[in-house]
Amino acid sequence: MSWAIANEIRGCGGKPEVRATKEADVSVRIGEKRICFEVETGDNIHSYGPEHVREKMAAIRRNCDKLIVLVTKRELRGKYANLSGAETITRTEVQEAVRLLFK
Numbered sequence: 261m262s263w264a265i266a267n268e269i270r271g272c273g274g275k276p277e278v279r280a281t282k283e284a285d286v287s288v289r290i291g292e293k294r295i296c297f298e299v300e301t302g303d304n305i306h307s308y309g310p311e312h313v314r315e316k317m318a319a320i321r322r323n324c325d326k327l328i329v330l331v332t333k334r335e336l337r338g339k340y341a342n343l344s345g346a347e348t349i350t351r352t353e354v355q356e357a358v359r360l361l362f363k
Contacts, residue, residue: 261354265297266278268359272361272362274288274289274290275289276288282316282319283296284296284297284298287324294326295327297328297329298327298330298344300330300332301331310339317344317345318345321345321346326346326347326361327346329347330350332350332351
């Protein structure tokens with residue numbers, strides 16, 4: 261999903277950075293703002309627990325102006341929205357979310 265987000269960003273004229281580290285999965289600068297996308301499958305909650313997810317999201321938020329969490333399963337949306345304190349979207353909303361960033 262990270263590459264799908266990156267492709268949408270490129271389609272809008274942005275230059276995304278895709279990472280497989282503790283940082284956000286995808287980030288892009290739009291003007292002076294750094295926007296980060298984090299892709300979540302639910303594995304982190306099941307393997308490490310909700311507190312781990314909360315701390316991970318807080319660390320990412322400290323390094324960006326806006327965080328958008330993409331959940332791969334619709335039923336995880338509410339849980340990740342609560343844990344991350346960030347806008348949480350599903351796969352079907354990626355295109356629209358990226359386009360709105362570039363308006």
